Amino acid sequence: MTTEKDIVLKHPKDPAALLDVIRDVQSRFGQVSDEAVGRIAAHLKLSEAEVRGAVTFYHFFSLSPRGASTVYLNDSITSRMAGRTAVAQAFEQEAGCRFGEVSADGTVGLFPTSCIGMNDQEPSAIVDGVVFTALTPDKARAIVRGLRAGTPARDQVASFGDGANQSDLVRAMVVNNIRRRGPVLFGAHESGAGLRKAVSMTPEKVIDEIKRASLLGRGGAGFPTGLKWEFCRREAADRRFVVCNADEGEPGTFKDRVILTELPALLFEGMAIAGYAIGAKTGVLYLRSEYAYLRAHLESVLAGMRRQGLLGKKAAGAAGFDFDIVVKSGAGAYICGEESALLESAEGKRGEPRDRPPFPVQTGYLNQPTTVNNVETLATAARIMAEGAAWFKALGTTQSAGTKLLSVSGDCSRPGVYEIEYGLPIADLLDMAGGAGAKAVQVGGPSGSCVAPAGFGRKIDFSDLATGGSVIVFGPDRDIFEVVSNFMEFFVDESCGWCVPCRAGNVLLKKKFEKVARGLGTASDLRDLEDWGRLVKSTSRCGLGQTSPNPILTTLKSFPELYAAKIRTGEEFVPEFNLEEAVQDGCAAAHREPECKESLDE
């Protein structure tokens, strides 16, 4: 029988292997026990406190047992809108434990998790690494019964989705839901054409071509890709790295899942082009743990590209250009989508962002110059090299060239991915997706903006509504306060806790917001929300805290009437603390009535 010791010893004695060791132990034993912590620390020459620090940082690692089988049920707002509550109840009834617990017999553990990239087929869950989509209470019960009867999760997937989801290496029930194929990502592409063109030019010329195409980062921030590559190339160093950020964790984003499923060769080609441009030999694909079910598929595509000569020594036949790609796994942390946190995590540490400067292009992966690019950005770069900058610039708008892959979910009849040209008004997108009559559209996920119908003329591009790809539609009957509350909960859960405003500020914002939502707010509470929101945005260390107040701030702006209807007018202040309720709670706990009841009633 494999022991913890066997697993630990097969890894190199290198602290960078920390997360890989933890992952192996967790997956084999459902926990990282005190004994395992000690063994790992001794093997990697770390302190036990450090090992515990890494285990407790990531959502899918745990010091305490998570059950022989573990259910991670998505807790995003879209999942809730699609019936998550009833599914969760069914899981709890059948398992005989609550979420956050393991059943008494130790067979099943139930845990909530942040968006797993299946927003177009909710409610969804990951059970022992296997994705289950479109869950119903009946299916939930059947899964638990099956696990108890000894049927592994992978054998409980009855039918597979479309495209590569059906392939032997994936075998997932996930569906792609590709609703609109645009000319860039879904245009006809001869595999390797972009890379071969690139290596026929000098690296500088490749960077020029990307700059001429005005390619801006597709993760949402919109930094010019060519410039990033140029900065990285200019740094004096022996080694440089291309890192692909495949950690799309923004709730409502799932477009990279589709690229990784259907267009991985295009993505890897883009990574090789970036590698050629900056002078790197190694590319790292940082794959979010939620997409681990795609890993074998991705490895097989990489192997195929090596056989074709597109990767490896003399990649694409270019003398002196050796380039290969390795896959690194995440372990459940939204913050690792932030590029410097991703690098920390890829180095085997807690995924805490770094201070900038220095920027990753100067001091990145293993402290070497590194360009970190989004999945879609790299795939797009490959298409630009194949078709030319002029072709690309002719698409989209003057300031936002090209197309964008959107993930549309929520109250619409055609959820899925849409490759649209930049400049598309929200109203047109709603028409395409069957989201007529929407009360609000969340563009860019929780960290983006909540747009009211008056703003449906606004456009999806970098000068108006920039987005990493998440678009969530809220129908006429949805409660915006429930949405905001879910989003704030998400940020509280996913803050890394490094800096004060994000760690404490989001908790305080959420509490204040909930006071207002409960009808205990006054005009002064709304002012506090704005002031505290500005404080957290201005003083936070990274993009998470700099955007986390947005659910509150953008709804205050878009839906002032909803807030006005919630607050009490004519009162300066309403306390959050309710004496009568507190007394009742106390009575219930003590099983007795207060002797001074009359005086309280006065």
Add this chain to the structure above:
Amino acid sequence: MSEIRFTIDGKACLAERGQTIVEAAKANGVYIPVLCNYEALKPVGSCRICTVRVAGRYMASCTQPVTEGMAVENTAPDLEDMRKSLIEMLFVEGNHFCPSCEKSGNCELQALGYRYKMMVPRFPYLWPGRALLAGSPLLMLERNRCVQCLRCVRGITSKAGRKVFAAVERGPHVTIEIDPKLAAKLSEEEARRAMDICPVGAILRKEKGFALPIGQRKFDHTPIGSDIEKGTGR
């Protein structure tokens, strides 16, 4: 030597290349409040109390290098209020009862509270439940008072370079743990250094208390930062 010219609130200052704003300000007799920043330790920008504004952008001055011509805003009323907010956040985020704390008078958080004339925090108290760790022979970790500044994490390592203190959990649940095995080997001197490196009363030497009486402590008579403003700071 001094080769970069910049300004703080309009005052002409000189900095050496590579200096952070906090370091350069200190050298020019200007106090920028800090809490997580400590002497030679690598700055980590965790408390954000040193936030300044440059060209409309907010930045932590402990991690930001000075650049030529930089115009730093340090004491604008809205900035000072942001800092006060962050100090208040730290008070409500933990459980700080100054009168009973061994570090009172030597505590940098308390001193900042006084300097910023904090009366009642604008935020509701969060009253977290945080366990006290008393398992190591020389030290006690009173985490109710911890501000997660990571000074101990950065500054206290074993001879082999392993971290004696480490952050565990994440988000609002982040706390500092002390490695039981390494803590058992700490020397008297290392234990004292751990207590001194902590800006608050979270790391305490066991069995010894109030060696220096109240009234003779670091911030008992002059506010934090006075030494820098008088040009006597190190």
